[in-house]
Amino acid sequence: SSQVHNLQELRRSASLATxxxxxxxxxxxxxxxxxxxxxxxxxxxxxxxxxxxxVKTLNGFYAEAEKIGGSSYLEGCLxxxxxxxxxxxxxxxxxxxxxxxxxxxxxxxxxxxxxxGLLLTDPVERxxxxxxxxxYEDRCSSGxxSSGxxSxxxxxxxxxxxxxx
Amino acid sequence: MSVMVVxxxxxxxxxxxxxxxxxxxxxxxxxxxxxxxxxxxLFLILGTCTLFFAFECRYLAVQLSPAIPVFxxxxxxxxxxxxxxxxxxxxxxxxxxxPDEAAFIEMEIEATNGAVPQGQRPPPRIKxxxxxxxxxxxxxxxxxxxxxxxxxxxxxxxxxxxxxxDHHCPWVGxxxxxxxxxxxxxxxxxxxxxxxYVFAFNIVYVALKSLKIGFLETLKxxxxxxxxxLICFFTLWSVVGxxxxxxxxxxxxxxxxxxxxxxxxxxxxxxxxxSHGNIVKNCCEVLCGPxxxxxxxxxxxxxxxxxxxxxxxxxxxSSSLLPQSPAPTEHSNSNEMPEDTSTPEEMPPxxxxxxPQEATEAEK
Numbered sequence: 282s283s284q285v286h287n288l289q290e291l292r293r294s295a296s297l298a299t300x301x302x303x304x305x306x307x308x309x310x311x312x313x314x315x316x317x318x319x320x321x322x323x324x325x326x327x328x329x330x331x332x333x334x335x336v337k338t339l340n341g342f343y344a345e346a347e348k349i350g351g352s353s354y355l356e357g358c359l360x361x362x363x364x365x366x367x368x369x370x371x372x373x374x375x376x377x378x379x380x381x382x383x384x385x386x387x388x389x390x391x392x393x394x395x396x397x398g399l400l401l402t403d404p405v406e407r408x409x410x411x412x413x414x415x416x417y418e419d420r421c422s423s424g425x426x427s428s429g430x431x432s433x434x435x436x437x438x439x440x441x442x443x444x445x446x
Numbered sequence: 447m448s449v450m451v452v453x454x455x456x457x458x459x460x461x462x463x464x465x466x467x468x469x470x471x472x473x474x475x476x477x478x479x480x481x482x483x484x485x486x487x488l489f490l491i492l493g494t495c496t497l498f499f500a501f502e503c504r505y506l507a508v509q510l511s512p513a514i515p516v517f518x519x520x521x522x523x524x525x526x527x528x529x530x531x532x533x534x535x536x537x538x539x540x541x542x543x544x545p546d547e548a549a550f551i552e553m554e555i556e557a558t559n560g561a562v563p564q565g566q567r568p569p570p571r572i573k574x575x576x577x578x579x580x581x582x583x584x585x586x587x588x589x590x591x592x593x594x595x596x597x598x599x600x601x602x603x604x605x606x607x608x609x610x611x612d613h614h615c616p617w618v619g620x621x622x623x624x625x626x627x628x629x630x631x632x633x634x635x636x637x638x639x640x641x642x643y644v645f646a647f648n649i650v651y652v653a654l655k656s657l658k659i660g661f662l663e664t665l666k667x668x669x670x671x672x673x674x675x676l677i678c679f680f681t682l683w684s685v686v687g688x689x690x691x692x693x694x695x696x697x698x699x700x701x702x703x704x705x706x707x708x709x710x711x712x713x714x715x716x717x718x719x720x721s722h723g724n725i726v727k728n729c730c731e732v733l734c735g736p737x738x739x740x741x742x743x744x745x746x747x748x749x750x751x752x753x754x755x756x757x758x759x760x761x762x763x764s765s766s767l768l769p770q771s772p773a774p775t776e777h778s779n780s781n782e783m784p785e786d787t788s789t790p791e792e793m794p795p796x797x798x799x800x801x802p803q804e805a806t807e808a809e810k
Binding site for chain 1: 523524527528531540541543544546547550551584592593595596597609610628629632719720730731733734735736737738739741742743
């Protein structure tokens with residue numbers, strides 16, 4: 282029987298096996314970056330390259346949010362000149378990037394992680410300390426984690442990932 | 447299938463946050479528990495400025511220039527705005543680790559150090575990191591169960607780990623950290639200017655009036671002047687000095703905490719790896735750099751126990767599956783943490799909710 286692994290199915294049929302926490306990487310200072318070291322628990326569940334690419338993209342987003350440059354200074358000075366009242370109606374650059382990150386993580390979960398029985402949690406829900414990856418036991422089909430190979434490496438096509446038999 | 451939306455009082459996350467903070471306006475305002483000295487600060491500023499506007503300004507506006515009260519008003523409003531911003535905002539509190547995360551870290555520590563026999567105090571847990579070619583140690587916080595990021599420190603008064611912890615200021619009734627340091631600096635700067643301004647114009651007022659009616663008569667007419675001068679005099683020495691000190695810290699991109707501990711001074715210590723080496727760049731980064739939003743999510747809704755009622759304004763995220771959330775219902779916290787908007791923004795749900803619950807009803 283064909284099993285379509287999407288997020289809903291995952292929640293209904295799978296049980297949480299364990300969680301992996303990707304820690305912060307402080308080698309570049311206090312800016313928000315996560316370690317790209319591949320955790321051994323994910324070895325059998327996802328390709329190393331896919332994982333690294335996800336983390337690197339996230340790191341890129343965070344670097345963009347915290348970038349110090351002309352536009353961030355402008356925003357800061359403008360805010361100061363209005364005694365910070367402008368934040369009552371305007372969203373900061375950082376908040377905009379966090380929204381982008383949220384959408385990206387949703388997308389990644391749907392396309393890449395859920396078909397492999399994994400789920401990424403947005404670091405913003407963990408106080409920006411860790412990327413929490415929940416690993417689910419795949420009760421429906423054994424060894425179906427390799428079914429995701431059709432989606433290639435990081436391509437935006439590939440849909441929900443079919444675990445068809 | 448229709449669902450009754452039961453409108454009942456929702457529990458927001460701020461009500462269950464650990465730490466010793468006070469929250470007001472349904473989680474929008476966050477302060478330390480002891481607020482007495484903050485009220486004193488407010489009283490002194492408001493009181494002195496009220497006297498100034500009521501008495502001296504009226505005379506000086508006529509005699510010298512109407513611009514005098516205008517500038518005073520601008521300075522006063524700016525310092526009040528920055529004071530309230532400093533006092534009411536999240537200084538950069540790092541939320542405590544959830545049980546799963548804490549257990550994971552403990553496992554990692556035990557793997558590195560080996561298990562400690564029962565009853566013995568575990569050795570201080572330190573991880574070494576290299577930042578810009580210098581080794582920086584990360585300390586483990588036993589209360590928050592996390593490895594503190596560099597420059598973060600645990601405030602014992604508020605019982606929270608705060609990022610880029612500067613100090614706990616009783617005068618503003620809050621910690622000063624990454625998210626509110628620039629407001630704090632602008633507050634003490636504008637307060638210094640305001641104090642100097644009021645002090646100077648009080649002297650001018652007394653001088654001008656004394657020429658006409660004599661010194662003693664002037665004092666009898668407006669006794670408040672003497673009070674203002676007294677307050678300004680003492681404030682000058684403390685606040686102006688503090689502003690100078692913090693200007694020095696900003697120029698070097700240091701925190702009060704690091705300065706007191708002598709983290710970057712002394713022969714055997716490393717150089718400050720966070721300084722850009724350039725005063726202007728340091729100032730720009732500290733005062734005008736990007737401002738991260740609060741990660742505390744004070745106004746997020748906690749899951750409700752009953753499955754029949756729907757909490758307002760939700761967004762589905764993966765965190766609802768965590769074992770520690772009490773309700774089995776498919777529900778989660780809002781992903782937005784806007785500080786100044788009245789309700790969390792709702793992002794369109796990415797997938798339809800499970801059958802037991804109907805479509806999301808936005809309740810703004």
